Amino acid sequence: MNALANKTSKKSAKIAKKAPAKRVAAKAAERPSRIVDANSASRLMDQRIRELGGWRGEILARMRTLILQAAPDIVEECKWIKPTNPFGVPVWSHAGIVCTGEAYAKVVKLTFARGATIPDPSRLFNSSLEGKTRRAIDIHEGEKVNARAFKALVKAAVAQNDLSAKKR
Numbered sequence: 001m002n003a004l005a006n007k008t009s010k011k012s013a014k015i016a017k018k019a020p021a022k023r024v025a026a027k028a029a030e031r032p033s034r035i036v037d038a039n040s041a042s043r044l045m046d047q048r049i050r051e052l053g054g055w056r057g058e059i060l061a062r063m064r065t066l067i068l069q070a071a072p073d074i075v076e077e078c079k080w081i082k083p084t085n086p087f088g089v090p091v092w093s094h095a096g097i098v099c100t101g102e103a104y105a106k107v108v109k110l111t112f113a114r115g116a117t118i119p120d121p122s123r124l125f126n127s128s129l130e131g132k133t134r135r136a137i138d139i140h141e142g143e144k145v146n147a148r149a150f151k152a153l154v155k156a157a158v159a160q161n162d163l164s165a166k167k168r
Helices: 003-018 021-030 038-052 054-070 147-167
Strands: 075-079 089-093 097-103 108-112 135-139
Touching: 038 054, 038 075, 054 089, 054 097, 054 108, 054 147, 097 147
Parallel strands: none
Antiparallel strands: 075 089, 089 097, 097 108, 108 135
């Protein structure tokens, strides 16, 4: 066996020892499940917005309204729920994730899962521009987002997800 193959097999053996199948399954079972019930997810989003309050809550609520206006059949979900984040991350899906909405201390970030493939003539995307797949919009306190342009982005993201789903 050559040196490279020997090195690779040793590395594989180390990985296998670190994460045996039973331990991986046990870890997965410990993780809280994501919310799949639409009513529960919507209630969690409502709670998250109330908890945030202030300008971040207002922005997240406004962007949520615009998303629902742009794509009335979009599904609201809360994913990645943890003890440190009991509300999870607000996610809007339609044949896959359209975008997520996260609130940080100085910014509300809307990340479009396939943003790199979506036309953005109004140049709303201002974050994660170097990525090959995602694009994001960072909204700071006092900033306004062009509602018409944002709705067009949401519609384009939904269309992109539909197109990708048809190819599968």
